[in-house]
Amino acid sequence: MFGKKKQVPQIDKDQLELIENAQKRIKQKKRLYAHFVVFLIGSLFLILLNLGLGFGKGVTLFETDWFVYAILAWLFLFLYHVFNVFITHKFMGKSWEQNQLDKLVAKQKERIEILKDKHIEDAPKKALPKPKNTNLTIIVAVGENDAIGKDNKLIWHLSDDLKHFKSLTNGHHIIMGRKTFESFPKPLPNRTHVVITRQANYQVPEGIIIVNSLEDAIDASKSDTQPFIIGGGEIYKQAMAIANKIELTRVHEDFEADTFFPKIDYSQWKEVNTILHKKDENHKYDFSFITYTRK
Numbered sequence: 001m002f003g004k005k006k007q008v009p010q011i012d013k014d015q016l017e018l019i020e021n022a023q024k025r026i027k028q029k030k031r032l033y034a035h036f037v038v039f040l041i042g043s044l045f046l047i048l049l050n051l052g053l054g055f056g057k058g059v060t061l062f063e064t065d066w067f068v069y070a071i072l073a074w075l076f077l078f079l080y081h082v083f084n085v086f087i088t089h090k091f092m093g094k095s096w097e098q099n100q101l102d103k104l105v106a107k108q109k110e111r112i113e114i115l116k117d118k119h120i121e122d123a124p125k126k127a128l129p130k131p132k133n134t135n136l137t138i139i140v141a142v143g144e145n146d147a148i149g150k151d152n153k154l155i156w157h158l159s160d161d162l163k164h165f166k167s168l169t170n171g172h173h174i175i176m177g178r179k180t181f182e183s184f185p186k187p188l189p190n191r192t193h194v195v196i197t198r199q200a201n202y203q204v205p206e207g208i209i210i211v212n213s214l215e216d217a218i219d220a221s222k223s224d225t226q227p228f229i230i231g232g233g234e235i236y237k238q239a240m241a242i243a244n245k246i247e248l249t250r251v252h253e254d255f256e257a258d259t260f261f262p263k264i265d266y267s268q269w270k271e272v273n274t275i276l277h278k279k280d281e282n283h284k285y286d287f288s289f290i291t292y293t294r295k
């Protein structure tokens, strides 16, 4: 019971990959070395065969014995092998390099998001006035790692979450960034779209309200008792300081993403309701509907 706990060596996937590739590389070099030895012995054998035992004596081309051509051809094959080992088969291979590059890019993006969050938090508090609406609600679906989107698309398809979104936002103003608006195939029915852009002449179908700031978006929704901020990442970050409620769907899985939801500051928000939805044949992941209100 009080004995020393046995240390289990911890090797992560990357280290394992490195070890496997190093082993592969050692094998390649061993094979090349064996080829070199066989080439030397083989060449000596060909010389002996011709000069010592007289095999193929008199078989010449341009007054050069046949074994010289045989050795040259073999030398060419050996050099090709050397070229393959040291030039063509780079140490970790192209796919490994690409994989590492993708990981690095994803890490950098995550760091940029954290820096952006910090920048917004540190921004002078004059930023946005408190909205007149008492029920400005953020609605979002996030992974365990706060992932919300990749390549301007959602990452998962959870039909009950879409129904939840539809039933909550039905008949209301939905405020969104230009990129989120462009991620829809068409405007969502029975909702007033308020799209935020810095562009002066952004063209949209009739009925869509265009504004140039979050403040103007809130102003354009003042007739609504519960407008919704529906994303994406940039707009959520700005709206966190002024929203009164968050309707959050937590998808219980980590996802690769390029857009993230800001960290929730639990000293400011309290959880008032949670409903767990287990995965099933229509839902690939477990998820929970969580409601937060501002403290």
Ligand SMILES: NC(=O)c1ccc[n+]([C@@H]2O[C@H](COP(=O)([O-])OP(=O)(O)OC[C@H]3O[C@@H](n4cnc5c(N)ncnc54)[C@H](OP(=O)(O)O)[C@@H]3O)[C@@H](O)[C@H]2O)c1
Pocket (backbone or CB within 6 Å): 139, 140, 141, 142, 147, 148, 149, 150, 151, 152, 153, 154, 176, 177, 178, 179, 180, 181, 183, 196, 197, 198, 199, 211, 212, 213, 214, 230, 231, 232, 233, 234, 235, 236, 238, 259
């Ligand atoms: N999981 C979810 O619940 C959820 C919900 C919504 C979106 N998403 C995902 O989020 C991603 C999109 O988010 P995003 O952060 O890339 O873009 P976004 O927030 O949707 O839109 C960003 C754009 O909004 C405009 N904008 C932002 N702040 C502004 C300001 N203060 N004043 C004026 N205009 C402003 C700019 O448009 P201009 O460049 O035109 O000036 C900016 O490029 C997508 O992957 C989408 O699928 C996920």
